[in-house]
Amino acid sequence: MNDHPLLRVNAVTKYYGSRVGCTDVSFNLWPGEVLAIVGESGSGKTTLLNAISTNLMPTSGTVEYRMRDGQFRDLYRMGEAERRFLMRTDWGFVHQNPADGLRMTVSAGANVGERLMAIGNRHYGNIRQEATQWLGRVEIDADRIDDQPRDFSGGMRQRLQIARNLVTGPRLVFMDEPTGGLDVSVQARLLDLVRGLVNDLGLSAIVVTHDLAVARLLSHRMMVMKEGRVIEHGLTDRVLDDPREPYTQLLVSSILQV
Amino acid sequence: MNKHSELAVYNFAYLDEQTKRMIRRAILKAIAIPGYQVPFASREMPMPYGWGTGGVQVTASILGPDDTLKVIDQGADDTTNAVSIRAFFQKVAHVAVTTKTAQATIIQTRHRIPEETLQDNQVLVYQVPIPEPLRFLEPRETETRKMHALEEYGLMHVKLYEDIARNGHIATTYAYPVKVEGRYVMDPSPTPKFDNPKMHRSQALQLFGAGREKRIYAIPPYTDVVSLDFEDHPFEVQQFEEPCALCAASGVYLDEVVLDDRGGRMFVCSDTDYCEKRRENGHRGHLNGETAGAAK
Ligand SMILES: [Zn+2]
Numbered sequence: 001m002n003d004h005p006l007l008r009v010n011a012v013t014k015y016y017g018s019r020v021g022c023t024d025v026s027f028n029l030w031p032g033e034v035l036a037i038v039g040e041s042g043s044g045k046t047t048l049l050n051a052i053s054t055n056l057m058p059t060s061g062t063v064e065y066r067m068r069d070g071q072f073r074d075l076y077r078m079g080e081a082e083r084r085f086l087m088r089t090d091w092g093f094v095h096q097n098p099a100d101g102l103r104m105t106v107s108a109g110a111n112v113g114e115r116l117m118a119i120g121n122r123h124y125g126n127i128r129q130e131a132t133q134w135l136g137r138v139e140i141d142a143d144r145i146d147d148q149p150r151d152f153s154g155g156m157r158q159r160l161q162i163a164r165n166l167v168t169g170p171r172l173v174f175m176d177e178p179t180g181g182l183d184v185s186v187q188a189r190l191l192d193l194v195r196g197l198v199n200d201l202g203l204s205a206i207v208v209t210h211d212l213a214v215a216r217l218l219s220h221r222m223m224v225m226k227e228g229r230v231i232e233h234g235l236t237d238r239v240l241d242d243p244r245e246p247y248t249q250l251l252v253s254s255i256l257q258v
Numbered sequence: 259m260n261k262h263s264e265l266a267v268y269n270f271a272y273l274d275e276q277t278k279r280m281i282r283r284a285i286l287k288a289i290a291i292p293g294y295q296v297p298f299a300s301r302e303m304p305m306p307y308g309w310g311t312g313g314v315q316v317t318a319s320i321l322g323p324d325d326t327l328k329v330i331d332q333g334a335d336d337t338t339n340a341v342s343i344r345a346f347f348q349k350v351a352h353v354a355v356t357t358k359t360a361q362a363t364i365i366q367t368r369h370r371i372p373e374e375t376l377q378d379n380q381v382l383v384y385q386v387p388i389p390e391p392l393r394f395l396e397p398r399e400t401e402t403r404k405m406h407a408l409e410e411y412g413l414m415h416v417k418l419y420e421d422i423a424r425n426g427h428i429a430t431t432y433a434y435p436v437k438v439e440g441r442y443v444m445d446p447s448p449t450p451k452f453d454n455p456k457m458h459r460s461q462a463l464q465l466f467g468a469g470r471e472k473r474i475y476a477i478p479p480y481t482d483v484v485s486l487d488f489e490d491h492p493f494e495v496q497q498f499e500e501p502c503a504l505c506a507a508s509g510v511y512l513d514e515v516v517l518d519d520r521g522g523r524m525f526v527c528s529d530t531d532y533c534e535k536r537r538e539n540g541h542r543g544h545l546n547g548e549t550a551g552a553a554k
Binding site: 080081084103105106107109110113114115117118119122123124125127128145146 | 395404408409410412413415416419420422423424487488489490491
C-alpha cells in the first residue's frame with residue numbers, strides 16, 4: 001500500500017428534503033484496499049455509494065480522488081467531461097442488476113470493447129483480442145464473444161459486467177450488491193473470481209452489501225451503517241469476530257444463525 | 259376541390275415570414291456549428307411526415323423567386339415523392355424547376371447526392387428521417403445530447419464493431435456516420451455511403467432537415483467530412499462490377515433494374531439526369547438502343 005490514500009471522503013452528508021440519506025461520513029480508502037459498506041436496506045449505504053461515485057451530489061462534504069498525476073481533486077468541482085472520462089477509464093461501477101451496467105443488445109465482445117473504443121482505440125483486431133482475453137479472465141468461453149448478454153445466465157452477465165469495467169485498468173471499482181439476485185452456488189464462484197481479480201490487479205474497491213459473508217470474503221475493512229450513520233468501522237475480521245456495537249452484534253448473530 | 263386556390267392564400271413558399279425567419283436562424287446556427295443538430299419548431303406541412311417535411315421547410319425558408327429548384331428521390335426526378343414536392347413549390351412559390359443538376363440553385367434530395375460535382379452557387383437540402391446517429395444504442399435524448407456536448411463518440415464505433423463481428427466487414431451501406439470538421443458526429447440521412455466522399459469539402463452548402471424530429475443541421479462549403487472506420491477496416495465505398503448499361507458510366511452509383519420476368523436485369527445510373535446527359539453527349543452502354551426504352 002502507498003503512503004497516500006486514493007480516496008478521501010470528508011463529512012459527506014446527503015439529505016432528501018428533510019429526510020436523512022447519510023450523514024457525516026468520513027473515511028480514507030487506500031490503494032489496494034477493499035472496503036465493505038454493510039447495513040440493512042434503508043441504512044444509507046446505497047446513498048453513500050452514489051454520493052462517493054458522483055452519481056448523487058451530496059448536500060455537504062467533499063470527496064477527493066488522487067489522480068494518476070498524484071494530485072487530489074475534489075470530484076464535485078471537476079468539469080463534467082473530465083469526471084465522465086475518469087469514470088470510464090480509472091473507475092469501474094458494477095451494478096447489482098447486470099442489465100444496468102451492460103448493453104444487452106450488443107455482443108459480449110463489444111460490451112468489453114466499448115471502453116477501449118471510448119478512449120480512442122481504432123483497431124478492430126486489437127479490440128477483439130483484448131476482449132477475448134478479458135472474457136477468459138472472467139471465465140467466459142471465447143466462442144461466446146459474439147453472443148449478446150441477453151443469452152447469458154445471471155452469473156455470466158455479472159462476470160461480463162466485471163470484464164467490461166476492468167478492461168481499461170481502473171484503480172477504483174465500486175460494487176453495489178455484486179452477488180445480489182444470484183443463486184448461492186453462483187455467488188460463491190463469483191466472489192472467488194472477484195477476490196482473485198482484486199488481488200491480481202491490486203484494485204481498490206468499495207463494495208456495498210447487506211450480506212456479511214460477502215464482506216468477510218472480499219473486504220479488508222468494513223463500515224456498518226444504520227439510519228444514515230456509520231456506527232462501527234474497523235478491520236473486517238475484527239468487526240465480524242468481535243463486534244462492539246449492539247446493532248453489529250445483532251447483525252452478526254443473525255447471519256450466524258442462518 | 260381546387261388544391262391550387264386552397265394553397266394560393268398562403269405566403270410565398272407556403273410558410274409565413276415569421277416561421278421562415280425562425281427556420282433561417284436555425285439554419286444559420288447550424289452553419290456556424292457544422293454537424294450540430296439545432297432544434298427548431300417544425301411546422302405542419304400539407305404532406306405526411308414521411309414525405310420529407312423537414313427538407314421542405316428548409317427549402318421553403320431559403321427559396322427566393324429567382325431560384326431554380328430540382329427535387330430527387332433516390333437519384334430520380336420522376337418518382338412520386340419528387341414530383342409532388344416539385345409541384346408543391348411550383349404552386350406556392352412559382353419558382354422555376356429543372357431536372358438538370360447544373361441548372362439548379364437548390365436541390366432537395368431524399369437519398370442521393372448528384373454525380374455531377376456541385377458548385378458554390380448551389381445548395382443541397384436533405385430530407386432526414388432520423389437525425390441522431392447515437393440513437394440506435396442510446397435511446398435517451400438527454401444522454402445523446404450530453405454525448406455530443408462532451409464529444410463522447412465511442413458508441414459509434416461499437417456499432418461498427420458489431421457490424422464487423424457479424425458480417426466480417428462494415429456492412430452499413432446507408433446512413434453511414436461521419437465526423438464533421440473534426441468535431442460532431444453526424445448521420446448523413448438515408449444517403450448511401452457511396453455518396454459520403456462527395457460531402458467532403460463540397461463547394462455547395464449542405465442543409466439537413468428532419469421534420470418529425472424537429473432538427474436542422476448543416477455542412478458549410480469546404481468542410482471536412484470524414485467517414486468513421488477502423489484502422490484495420492478502413493471506410494470503402496461500394497464497387498460496381500460493370501458500368502451503366504445505358505451510358506457506360508463507371509464509378510457512379512447504379513440501380514438494378516429488372517427487365518423481364520425471366521430473370522433479365524441490368525444496372526443503370528441511379529442519377530437519371532446524369533445518365534441522360536451522358537447519352538446526349540454520345541456515350542453508349544451495352545444495352546442502349548432497343549432495351550433503353552424498356553428501362554424507363
Ligand atoms: Zn448511366
